[in-house]
Amino acid sequence: MASPVPPPQPGVPPTPQQIAAMQQQLAAEAAKHNMSVEQYVAQLKAQAMQQHQMQQQQRAAAAGQGQPQQVPIKPGPPDPKALAVAKWLRSQDLKSRTCILQAARKDMFKVKRAIRALQSPEYAKAASKNPLLPKVTDRASAEETFKLLPLSLLALRVTKLETPAELQKKRVKGQWMVKIEQHQDIKDELHYVWFYEGPQWKTKLYAGLALVAIMAVVMFPLWPMVLRRGVWYLSMGMLGLIGLFFAMAIFRLILFCVTVFVVPPGLWLYPNLFEDVGFFDSFRPVWGWQEDAKKKKKSSKAKSNKKEGATNQPSDKPSAQTSSATTGAAPSADSQQRYIQPRVEEVEE
Numbered sequence: 284m285a286s287p288v289p290p291p292q293p294g295v296p297p298t299p300q301q302i303a304a305m306q307q308q309l310a311a312e313a314a315k316h317n318m319s320v321e322q323y324v325a326q327l328k329a330q331a332m333q334q335h336q337m338q339q340q341q342r343a344a345a346a347g348q349g350q351p352q353q354v355p356i357k358p359g360p361p362d363p364k365a366l367a368v369a370k371w372l373r374s375q376d377l378k379s380r381t382c383i384l385q386a387a388r389k390d391m392f393k394v395k396r397a398i399r400a401l402q403s404p405e406y407a408k409a410a411s412k413n414p415l416l417p418k419v420t421d422r423a424s425a426e427e428t429f430k431l432l433p434l435s436l437l438a439l440r441v442t443k444l445e446t447p448a449e450l451q452k453k454r455v456k457g458q459w460m461v462k463i464e465q466h467q468d469i470k471d472e473l474h475y476v477w478f479y480e481g482p483q484w485k486t487k488l489y490a491g492l493a494l495v496a497i498m499a500v501v502m503f504p505l506w507p508m509v510l511r512r513g514v515w516y517l518s519m520g521m522l523g524l525i526g527l528f529f530a531m532a533i534f535r536l537i538l539f540c541v542t543v544f545v546v547p548p549g550l551w552l553y554p555n556l557f558e559d560v561g562f563f564d565s566f567r568p569v570w571g572w573q574e575d576a577k578k579k580k581k582s583s584k585a586k587s588n589k590k591e592g593a594t595n596q597p598s599d600k601p602s603a604q605t606s607s608a609t610t611g612a613a614p615s616a617d618s619q620q621r622y623i624q625p626r627v628e629e630v631e632e
Contacts, residue, residue: 362435369438382459383459391476394472402425439464440474443459535553553569
């Protein structure tokens with residue numbers, strides 16, 4: 284009697300005897316099911332494929348229970364309901380903040396504030412008047428209403444973009460540089476960016492005015508003689524003002540170069556002409572001496588201290604008066620000296 288063939292070990296290639304034994308066993312199983320070997324092998328492959336698909340579905344369902352719900356982006360024409368919701372939310376105070384998205388300024392807001400606004404009595408009142416606004420009864424319906432915004436590309440989820448150190452120095456403090464995320468999740472702490480700008484009547488108005496101005500310039504030869512003469516005088520006056528400004532700038536530079544060697548540190552005519560001040564402050568004072576950076580800092584500190592002293596001075600007078608009134612005696616020498624001593628004013632050199 285032949286000894287039984289041992290089954291193949293994992294990681295070890297089967298021997299010819301083991302292969303022959305497996306073929307015999309496969310033929311016996313196929314004969315039990317009244318099938319050929321090829322049909323039985325095809326049936327085994329189909330069963331294995333079906334089990335594999337079921338396992339994948341179970342894994343996807345288990346993973347979906349632990350992950351937040353995601354909204355796919357489907358480009359297309361905006362839904363009228365989404366436009367109505369976006370228009371209403373834009374009119375609400377969502378405490379939006381400015382961010383930078385692809386070198387453009389956008390308004391960014393949090394999801395929780397939008398959900399809170401959709402659950403407010405104001406939205407219920409607006410929904411009763413506007414049939415395009417969906418009804419919101421609970422948190423789930425509010426989220427379903429909010430999903431209309433990313434589906435119509437009216438608002439998309441963004442996250443903060445880590446920028447290099449050089450860009451961090453240039454950007455405004457508290458202003459994020461953001462990027463659009465692929466999955467549009469709905470969670471309270473997430474941020475969205477508005478792509479719905481609302482009615483563009485101002486832009487259309489400005490475009491119309493620009494078109495009218497261009498047409499008026501093109502049709503200048505058809506203007507009446509009185510208007511053309513007035514435009515000519517006005518243009519000559521503007522050219523004269525520009526030429527006078529450049530002449531004054533050149534003269535003040537020559538004056539400063541001469542006074543640097545004659546009466547140092549140098550005299551400036553209209554020293555605030557090119558400073559970051561208002562129009563009228565640019566021509567005040569009329570003249571001034573050249574100052575280095577240290578003296579400018581000291582003078583600015585002295586002016587600020589002088590202003591603080593002026594604001595604190597009225598608070599000292601009533602205290603001295605009340606103390607003298609309560610004691611019934613004459614004011615002390617210190618209080619008299621406080622009012623008698625002359626006020627020293629700083630003179631800019």
